[in-house]
Amino acid sequence: MIVVFYIASIIAVFASIKVIFCRRVEKAILYLAISLFASALIFILLETYISAVLYILFFIGGAVILFRAVSLMLEMRRDNVENGKHGISPKIWLGPLVLAFILLVVLIYGVVSTDYTQFTESHELMHQMSIYAYVLMAELATFLLLGAAVISYHFMHRMLSEK
């Protein structure tokens, strides 16, 4: 099982790296879908089946279809901002790469040096949220999505009517 976790995490990490360095829009979307599906495989390995299915339905379906629809609507094929022949020039990505690597080292040091034995006993106080609190959170999430949909419709409507 741990071997499957290694393979899926390596696929997810490499697909994510390809997403941020890719210059073609369709390839970037496909690599993003591969990365998200590898993450979903890891969630299934963690035995959180229902949430993994909800993740696949909402996140992968919703995010990938939204990105693809916008790229089709605007007829994007390539990244026109980055004009280098061999991708993004090292002058741009060298400084952020060093900063991100330092951050990664600090994060991994924090994860590794934590003593996990004190986390094993379950805290009863943390599990006091009842089912009604979850219903309230679901309603809040629905309001959030409704607000986002209204904002998107407002922008699109004004843009298309001005045109």
Next chain:
Amino acid sequence: MIPLMYGLIFASILFVIGLLGVMIRRNLYFLLLSLVIMNNGAIAALFVASSYWQQSDGEVLAILAVTAVLAQISVGLALLVKLIYRRKNFNIDSLSEMKG
């Protein structure tokens, strides 16, 4: 059973890759893709913690985070369309010239 440490290291790596993408790309479209990768790392951390404690609170929070990411994507793509119709390019740096 996957150890908690490995899952958290995986989530950290995904988060840092997304942060690197946010820093180096100037196209708003790819910036939103990098934001999705960053949020995917946070969601992975929530799933791993929920599986470690065998309680379903983390999964509920993860699904809430998925909803927040979807709202963020839809608003960001609407802003992208607005940027295209106003400025005719995808460069996020062109927004710094905007006056009042």
